[in-house]
Amino acid sequence: MASRHGLARLAYSGVLYLAAPLIWRLVWRESAPTHPRGERLGLIPRRTDARPRIWLHAASLGEVVTATPLIRALLAQHADHALVITTMTATGAERIETLFGDAVRHHFLPLDFPGAARRFVERLQPALAIIAETELWPNLLHACATRGVPVVIANGRLSLGAFATYRRFAALSRDMLESVAWVGAKSGEDAGRFRALGCPAARTAVTGALKFDIQLDDSLESESERLRTSWGERPVWVAGSTHPGEDEAVLVAHARLRERYPDALLVLVPRHPQRFDAVAEVCRARGLVVARHSRGEVPEPDTAIVLGDTMGDLMRFYGAADVAFVGGSLVPVGGHNLLEPAALGVAVVSGPYLDNLREIADTLAEADARREIVDGSALGEVLITLFDAPEERQRLGAAGRAVVEANRGALAATLEKVSAYLRSNA
Template sequence: MPRLLYTLFFVLLLPVILLRLLYRAWRAPAYARRWRERFAFDGDLRTDGIWVHAVSVGESIAAAPMIRELQRRHPNLPVTVTCMTPTGSEQIRKMFGDSVGHAYLPYDLPWLQRRFIRRLAPRVCIIMETELWPNLVAECRRAAVPVVLANGRLSERSARGYRRVRALVGPMFASLDWAAVQSRPEADRFIDLGVQPARLTVTGSIKFDITPDPSRQAEAQAWRDSWGERPVWVAASTHAGEDQLVLEAHQAVLQAFPESLLILVPRHPERFDAVARQIGENGMKMIRRTAGGSPQFTDRVMLGDTMGEMMLFFGCADVAFVGGSLVPTGGHNYLEPAALGLPVLSGPHRFNFAEVSTLLEEAGSMRIVEDASELADQVIGYFQQPATATRAGAAGRSVVLANQGALERLLQGTGQLLGSGEPGQAAVR
């Protein structure tokens, strides 16, 4: 009954959802394309294989090592990757080209999910992190398609939201064939919401299993060498309301280090032009990454207005601030800069990566700032004391290396499910 009411409510909301899609298409034209896929028509589907769902860019990047290993270990099983956003779609095609099938996930209505699953006929459905939908899981169960939650994460804040609709989500969580989750506190939250303990494993986060691309890092070093001797910091994945705080911090950094450069990378591409105007309004000369040239000595900001180049930007920097944390978004992936040996700065809102941020903070790799003034002070401090920055970066890299292995545990469990159907029992540690 709760899922029936949910479906009816979804149907009633569908006009609003479509209007929102039109609004997003007005701001980002890519949303105007491929609407048929959202209703389970069209799409490049590779049948009788592995289905991976990654909602957007971050999840797609996190899933990439897993997908490559699945392709290597199961060459006879084609992989299809679904997502929800144009930026996620662009990232998937950029990383994999035509080596995987790809489509948007349909809206979570039972007849749409049923049509999609019937067309795809997957042997397993692997859902990244927390992108669970009641009808999707129910229709997989109806079609006898095992569902794996990979790299599962669940903040206390999200768990509270789920508890309010426990009657709806309880059966969904109980239906998971295997949940590979990042930490013990998150495991307890998943079990509380209905995941069967025998079907749950604490694998750690596959985001620790980062292997920086040597060619990409060589490219970053070549960039940096061409910029001359100047301190560089990056503000990654910033959100609306946060860019101005970063720019204010950079104004203060420029007082102490007039030659310094900020690489500012907004989270969402539809905001690139607005942030470019904002930089100009703050009186700072800038260059856009899409312009193709190198920053001149008079440029104070490089706007990272591309997708899929975050590791390149990190590779050019001395200090990294990770956005979504000075505004209540919950933070983003702190492990990418840590893996490259950068000292990491974050705002106070980091609930999406609470366990990871605690590990880095306790190791001395990450510091928390409350506002633009504290952000500037920390950047200036690291610029003034490069040995301190080096020690903090080394501590972060050590944390990353010490926590690797989740990807192998996830792959082993998924392989057992594809073979024996008992991943939870065999992979629990």
């Protein structure tokens, strides 16, 4: 069995080497001026301090947002450890720097070539590795197993698509998961999929979703109030984390809403910063007056849209809104964090594509704390309904907040396991 697993990993590595030029081209743009590209080959500084290290990997912006409560708890409860965060993307790196500054060290994750993975783990020398959600790299996990580094998967999830992909490479998947110390799955379905791929049942637990343990900054309420005051007394809604194909639908909805409420203001927040300029042009091409938040432009009475073209401000925008549409859900992306506006008591609306957070979406729907629409026209009608009925809008927001409060607990369960492994590895 072990031999077959080793052969599977060898074959996988061979394919990586053959695809190296394409892989390198794909990650070339995911860089930051303060990070040498050699990090992608595991060329990070060798450990010099005496403090043991916790390594947490959060692939991209979404995983960073999910892992933020865990990162804050690790900094508070394990201050005797150095915390190192890795990401695959530049947007994830930017959010880590914005949120935590010098409190953590950040590196880009190395590409999963055997030498790069081995070099990275040898130089980092972590006492524990934590993977947020699920980004499993066979050679990195093998390097951890070789050096006796326990690996914990926090908020583990496997969509049907990801599960099918891993299952096609059964020997490689089993090899990876047999070396994982513990999986804290966010749902029973996710736990079952991890077990089906080879993770021992004794090392798998259902913790619930870390996203329910969302923490609100003390300054958030006052900052949101300041924004709302600057926008004036008018209906305000946010379209957060939108993708190509959604912006047009959102603008259709806003046009419909403004037929009923001519002074309605849309705060449009594209998911990826490289799209900010293009989305601004799409809005202006429709004859809409746009205020760009990054330039400090304050909306005038004739302003139809505030473009949220800054990083790290989405929660402030949600807090200043009456209704929030959460993107990645009108196109087959899988949906983004529905719990951010819900935790703030803001009425939540989404599209139907919610595979990335199905259990959360269903929990909100069962509590009548989410409205689902299928296109821009339907979104416009729901917005009109909610602005026509303030009491229903407020009830929807309160129901969402109650769901968040009732489902907290994944953070405590994860921290308990993390602390146990740190003690045993001390």
